[in-house]
Amino acid sequence: MIKACIVDDEKLVRKGIITIMPWEKFSIEVVAEASNGVRALEIMSEQPIDLLFTDLNMPEMDGMQLIREVKEKYPNVQIVILTCHPEFEYVQEALRLGAIDYILKTQLENDLMEDVLQQIVKRYDKRLSTVSKPKPMDLITVNKGKYPDEIVQSILKTVTYMGEQDEMSFTQEQVAKVANMSRGYFSQCFKDIMGTSFHKYLKNMRLTKSKQLLLSTNRPIYDIAQQTGFKDEKYFSRLFLLEVGMLPSDFRNRETINV
Numbered sequence: 575m576i577k578a579c580i581v582d583d584e585k586l587v588r589k590g591i592i593t594i595m596p597w598e599k600f601s602i603e604v605v606a607e608a609s610n611g612v613r614a615l616e617i618m619s620e621q622p623i624d625l626l627f628t629d630l631n632m633p634e635m636d637g638m639q640l641i642r643e644v645k646e647k648y649p650n651v652q653i654v655i656l657t658c659h660p661e662f663e664y665v666q667e668a669l670r671l672g673a674i675d676y677i678l679k680t681q682l683e684n685d686l687m688e689d690v691l692q693q694i695v696k697r698y699d700k701r702l703s704t705v706s707k708p709k710p711m712d713l714i715t716v717n718k719g720k721y722p723d724e725i726v727q728s729i730l731k732t733v734t735y736m737g738e739q740d741e742m743s744f745t746q747e748q749v750a751k752v753a754n755m756s757r758g759y760f761s762q763c764f765k766d767i768m769g770t771s772f773h774k775y776l777k778n779m780r781l782t783k784s785k786q787l788l789l790s791t792n793r794p795i796y797d798i799a800q801q802t803g804f805k806d807e808k809y810f811s812r813l814f815l816l817e818v819g820m821l822p823s824d825f826r827n828r829e830t831i832n833v
Contacts, residue, residue: 578597581611588609595691600695602691610635627654627677628656638668654674658678729763736776742776784814798822
């Protein structure tokens, strides 16, 4: 599920958006709301947010300031602008800063909400599919100091190696050999340095790659499952549903519908 937060200083507007929009149809869950940018940032420090809907004119911290803060602290969060009027100078600036769309609050009174949300989700998925591979150095945690630099560099070497493989069917043992380590020691070092277990990191890498292939190619799902290292299509579909909130076919169709 895509986790969303609504930010607007008008409570009725927030409630209206939460009530009217067909969130569930597009696998979105509104998990929080805030009356200003300051509170929104507090919420984002407490729980993960994927999609942020924000007004531009708010007390304490306006929408433009909030966008800048979010893009600096949470670069993967996608933002949609809420505005009463087509203030195109402000909207254009917000889009330049990285917002993916905007909603006129007057639209909340008509029957276009499904089309509006469909367009937003379409752009959200497209932005997600074009996210570049993370740089290994960006993934080092505060635990890196407990290991010699040569060990850290060996782990980074394996991250680069995995990201460069077209076929992701490699095993932990194979990757450990790239680092010139035993499987057990590699597993311990990887978790401490990267901040997550090898298997969880690899699972997320495979899912990210599968999303990119689903949206950028017409290849069969079983073929994508095989390339990204999943043992069979059924297992891939079950895991995709569990992690993403929808089946691979639905994820692909939601992006391409009405295009």
